[in-house]
Amino acid sequence: MRALTAPLELVALALRYSLAGIVAHPWRTRAWVVGLIAIALVFAFGSTLERLPVTSVQLGYRGTAMEAEYNPRLLKPEIEANRLLPALPAVPDAGIPSSKAYKNIKVLQTADANQFLRQMGAFANWINPAAGCAYCHSLNNMASDSLYTKTVTRRMIQMTREINTNWKAHVGGVGVTCYTCHRGNSIPQNVWFTEPPPGAGHGLAETGTGQGSPDKASGLTTLASDPFTPFLLNAMPIRVTGVSDLNIGNNASTKQAEWTYGLMMHFATSLGVACTYCHNTNNFASWDQGTPNRVPAWYGIRMVRDLNRNYMLPLTNVFPAGRKGPMGDVAKINCATCHQGAYKPFYGASDLAAYPLLAQRNTP
Amino acid sequence: MTRSDRVASVVGLAAIALLACLPTRSLAQDQPAQVQPSADLIARGKYLTDMGDCVACHAAPGYPKFAGGQYMQMPFGDISTPNITPDKETGIGNYTDAQFIRLMQRGIMPDGSRIYPAMPYPWYAKVPKADLLAIKAYLFTLKPVHAARLPNKIWFPFTIRPAIALWDAFFVPGEEFKPDPSKSDEINRGAYIVEGLEHCGTCHNHWNLLGNTAIAGNVEGGAITRWYAPNLRNDDLTGIGRFSVDDLVSFFKYGHSKSMGTVAGPMSETIDESTMKLTDSDLHAISVYLKSLPVVAAYTPTDGRYRPDAMAAGRQVYLSHCASCHQDNGQGVSERIPALDGNGMVQAAGSQDVVRVVLGGLEARGPYGLMPGVGAAMSDKEIASVSNYVRQAWSNRAPANTTTLLVSLLRKDTHTLLNGSRPDGCPALAENDLAKVLDDSSNGIGALLQQTTEANLLQNANTIISKVRAVAPQIKREDLVNGLAIAYCPIVEKEPGLQESQRIWQLTHFADRVYVQLTTNGAY
Numbered sequence: 001m002r003a004l005t006a007p008l009e010l011v012a013l014a015l016r017y018s019l020a021g022i023v024a025h026p027w028r029t030r031a032w033v034v035g036l037i038a039i040a041l042v043f044a045f046g047s048t049l050e051r052l053p054v055t056s057v058q059l060g061y062r063g064t065a066m067e068a069e070y071n072p073r074l075l076k077p078e079i080e081a082n083r084l085l086p087a088l089p090a091v092p093d094a095g096i097p098s099s100k101a102y103k104n105i106k107v108l109q110t111a112d113a114n115q116f117l118r119q120m121g122a123f124a125n126w127i128n129p130a131a132g133c134a135y136c137h138s139l140n141n142m143a144s145d146s147l148y149t150k151t152v153t154r155r156m157i158q159m160t161r162e163i164n165t166n167w168k169a170h171v172g173g174v175g176v177t178c179y180t181c182h183r184g185n186s187i188p189q190n191v192w193f194t195e196p197p198p199g200a201g202h203g204l205a206e207t208g209t210g211q212g213s214p215d216k217a218s219g220l221t222t223l224a225s226d227p228f229t230p231f232l233l234n235a236m237p238i239r240v241t242g243v244s245d246l247n248i249g250n251n252a253s254t255k256q257a258e259w260t261y262g263l264m265m266h267f268a269t270s271l272g273v274a275c276t277y278c279h280n281t282n283n284f285a286s287w288d289q290g291t292p293n294r295v296p297a298w299y300g301i302r303m304v305r306d307l308n309r310n311y312m313l314p315l316t317n318v319f320p321a322g323r324k325g326p327m328g329d330v331a332k333i334n335c336a337t338c339h340q341g342a343y344k345p346f347y348g349a350s351d352l353a354a355y356p357l358l359a360q361r362n363t364p
Numbered sequence: 365m366t367r368s369d370r371v372a373s374v375v376g377l378a379a380i381a382l383l384a385c386l387p388t389r390s391l392a393q394d395q396p397a398q399v400q401p402s403a404d405l406i407a408r409g410k411y412l413t414d415m416g417d418c419v420a421c422h423a424a425p426g427y428p429k430f431a432g433g434q435y436m437q438m439p440f441g442d443i444s445t446p447n448i449t450p451d452k453e454t455g456i457g458n459y460t461d462a463q464f465i466r467l468m469q470r471g472i473m474p475d476g477s478r479i480y481p482a483m484p485y486p487w488y489a490k491v492p493k494a495d496l497l498a499i500k501a502y503l504f505t506l507k508p509v510h511a512a513r514l515p516n517k518i519w520f521p522f523t524i525r526p527a528i529a530l531w532d533a534f535f536v537p538g539e540e541f542k543p544d545p546s547k548s549d550e551i552n553r554g555a556y557i558v559e560g561l562e563h564c565g566t567c568h569n570h571w572n573l574l575g576n577t578a579i580a581g582n583v584e585g586g587a588i589t590r591w592y593a594p595n596l597r598n599d600d601l602t603g604i605g606r607f608s609v610d611d612l613v614s615f616f617k618y619g620h621s622k623s624m625g626t627v628a629g630p631m632s633e634t635i636d637e638s639t640m641k642l643t644d645s646d647l648h649a650i651s652v653y654l655k656s657l658p659v660v661a662a663y664t665p666t667d668g669r670y671r672p673d674a675m676a677a678g679r680q681v682y683l684s685h686c687a688s689c690h691q692d693n694g695q696g697v698s699e700r701i702p703a704l705d706g707n708g709m710v711q712a713a714g715s716q717d718v719v720r721v722v723l724g725g726l727e728a729r730g731p732y733g734l735m736p737g738v739g740a741a742m743s744d745k746e747i748a749s750v751s752n753y754v755r756q757a758w759s760n761r762a763p764a765n766t767t768t769l770l771v772s773l774l775r776k777d778t779h780t781l782l783n784g785s786r787p788d789g790c791p792a793l794a795e796n797d798l799a800k801v802l803d804d805s806s807n808g809i810g811a812l813l814q815q816t817t818e819a820n821l822l823q824n825a826n827t828i829i830s831k832v833r834a835v836a837p838q839i840k841r842e843d844l845v846n847g848l849a850i851a852y853c854p855i856v857e858k859e860p861g862l863q864e865s866q867r868i869w870q871l872t873h874f875a876d877r878v879y880v881q882l883t884t885n886g887a888y
Contacts, residue, residue, distance in 0.1 A: 086861050086866075089819045089820075091820045117823050118822075121819060121822055122819075125869065128688075129869035130738040130741045132869065132876050138697070141884060147688055184865075186685075187684065
């Protein structure tokens with residue numbers, strides 16, 4: 001994913017400055033010459049044109065161009081970057097529950113004491129291996145809740161269990177662990193915050209509605225910014241196309257349409273796929289003509305919305321100031337948080353079976 | 365010595381004499397004085413040898429103490445330290461008193477050649493002859509070790525040794541230390557130690573390549589072997605002004621104190637090998653003397669000169685990698701984790717120490733825990749940004765001068781047990797009580813350590829500690845934490861199927877667990 005955005009940013013930047021020159025001095029030949037050369041160079045070297053080869057994976061009927069395209073050369077480092085950590089070796093049970101062995105256990109209290117410690121070791125490896133236990137536990141008293149990270153972790157364990165037990169429609173049997181998102185980072189590398197309301201004149205072409213400025217969320221297009229707040233936090237309808245021939249009663253705005261496009265661009269970049277992974281471009285809206293992949297994606301949107309509302313938002317006041325977004329909101333989840341550029345996180349590999357504590361149902 | 369040898373040496377020495385315009389004497393002409401020194405003199409010599417910290421340089425891994433064998437990194441190349449045991453061939457066994465004093469005070473070998481000022485003779489020049497002879501008397505009681513000096517690796521033109529005479533003429537004080545009658549006896553004693561044998565200025569002088577003279581400055585902080593020796597003047601913000609004399613004495617004695625935190629870098633050796641062995645009254649004298657020096661600020665405090673957005677980026681890194689231990693307010697945890705707010709090392713003019721500690725971690729010392737080599741998981745940019753953050757956050761006002769270039773240079777140079785960068789492999793466990801406990805197969809501790817993986821290290825660490833405590837309750841906490849980490853190192857290295865980073869963190873988790881178990885005594 002990161003490999004893709006760097007040239008894209010370059011393109012956006014070069015286009016912006018060469019166009020700026022032309023707009024500022026439209027009567028000067030030099031501005032036009034320099035501007036056009038820059039634009040030509042951008043398309044020659046900075047664009048997303050890729051060196052071959054390309055392989056394609058068929059996703060729909062033959063002849064419908066329903067396929068996912070991959071460049072094996074670019075896929076190789078992505079596969080390397082999306083590997084699971086080796087699972088920790090199994091340990092024999094201690095025979096007593098963790099709540100008997102340790103104080104102040106609130107989520108994993110029924111776990112066997114030894115399995116509990118093994119799981120703690122895995123947490124350390126997954127979240128912040130350098131800080132280890134100390135990232136969540138006070139070294140003076142491991143039972144103390146003095147560090148905010150411990151409060152967050154408890155809720156995140158519950159969230160992981162919620163995903164693995166109640167959202168099988170999206171995660172299937174593969175499931176998730178902390179490492180699916182964290183990958184050794186205390187904050188997962190791909191999270192989102194609500195963006196400040198757009199102000200006219202921030203960029204060369206930015207409008208007061210947040211259009212016209214390259215937006216990372218929608219793949220550096222100039223679609224309306226922040227497509228996440230409406231769909232992945234609030235439940236605004238994603239579909240903007242009309243359902244009847246004459247389009248009666250559809251008052252969806254251009255901005256809404258751009259948000260939908262932006263969200264779809266985010267889906268594509270987060271999973272490393274194109275539209276045809278789920279949709280038949282003959283009729284985007286039609287469920288009949290799309291691929292089965294669209295079903296888990298539909299549940300995924302609901303899942304992310306649920307997690308953001310019920311697991312992330314309630315933690316807003318737990319996080320310290322430096323951890324929140326520009327609007328003082330908590331870090332939130334989108335597709336990239338788990339997928340990180342792969343159509344399935346870790347390209348489908350799973351080690352949830354090695355950590356059964358995370359696959360249990362939450363106790364109400 | 366054969367006749368031809370003698371002829372050759374006379375010719376050789378004559379050539380050196382011509383170059384250096386110095387008088388020369390052949391070894392053969394002087395025989396060491398055969399006077400039996402008194403036990404008192406030897407004991408005094410030993411104390412002064414500790415004060416001079418001779419063993420810090422004249423020893424190396426695999427070499428007996430005082431047998432040399434270490435390479436000193438100097439700006440002009442690497443200098444090997446020679447053998448100073450009384451071995452007649454490779455050591456100083458043939459030195460007369462006069463030769464020894466001339467070497468110590470003037471840096472001139474018995475054969476008339478000049479030594480490099482890696483040896484702090486510009487400081488020893490201030491030490492009275494009687495004290496130097498006590499040192500010699502002590503050194504001559506050591507067991508002679510036959511260990512020839514390793515070849516120097518010095519770049520041209522610094523290989524022209526007679527040129528050192530010119531340097532000496534400018535930068536070596538001409539006379540021995542004289543007490544200042546206007547100052548108290550204690551201050552004079554402190555001055556004698558600091559300016560003489562303890563040679564603090566070798567590192568702490570601003571222009572520490574300019575010897576021990578007024579132009580070199582006097583202990584207001586300087587860069588040395590890619591560490592930074594902080595300002596020792598009494599300035600509140602940039603020096604030792606915030607620390608009391610008792611703080612300083614405790615720091616010199618144990619390597620940590622309540623308000624100063626723990627020692628890091630080359631100073632930890634200085635404390636272990638030298639200041640720790642000095643009497644309380646001498647440590648007090650050093651502290652009082654340093655506090656009596658005219659106040660010099662190492663830099664002008666730079667409040668708010670660092671860009672706010674860079675500060676926010678640094679804070680992000682701080683929250684991810686530092687805040688859980690050192691706390692969001694930089695105060696650390698009393699007697700567990702040193703504070704970064706107001707920390708002398710963090711506030712030093714140079715940021716080398718912060719970067720090196722982030723990169724390499726710190727071993728446990730006194731009540732303070734072990735710091736992981738967190739930098740192993742951080743990019744150069746992250747480390748530079750967090751270093752600038754901690755140097756400017758809270759009440760700290762040090763210049764935000766850490767660059768990614770500095771971090772990448774120091775990363776190449778930072779090899780510790782805790783950051784996994786160990787070109788010489790795992791360090792050897794010292795021959796101590798812990799080693800005996802681990803070697804004893806009847807107690808099962810060594811075997812349990814062998815079976816310890818990330819999956820069971822939390823419970824195994826508990827068992828190992830209670831077993832070690834049962835058989836050897838006398839081992840100090842920090843020795844147990846550091847020692848078990850060293851003992852666990854080769855086991856982690858051999859564990860199959862681990863990524864390099866997992867090895868680093870598994871070792872750290874184990875050592876941390878040992879520390880936590882020992883400090884909380886299992887109270888959780």
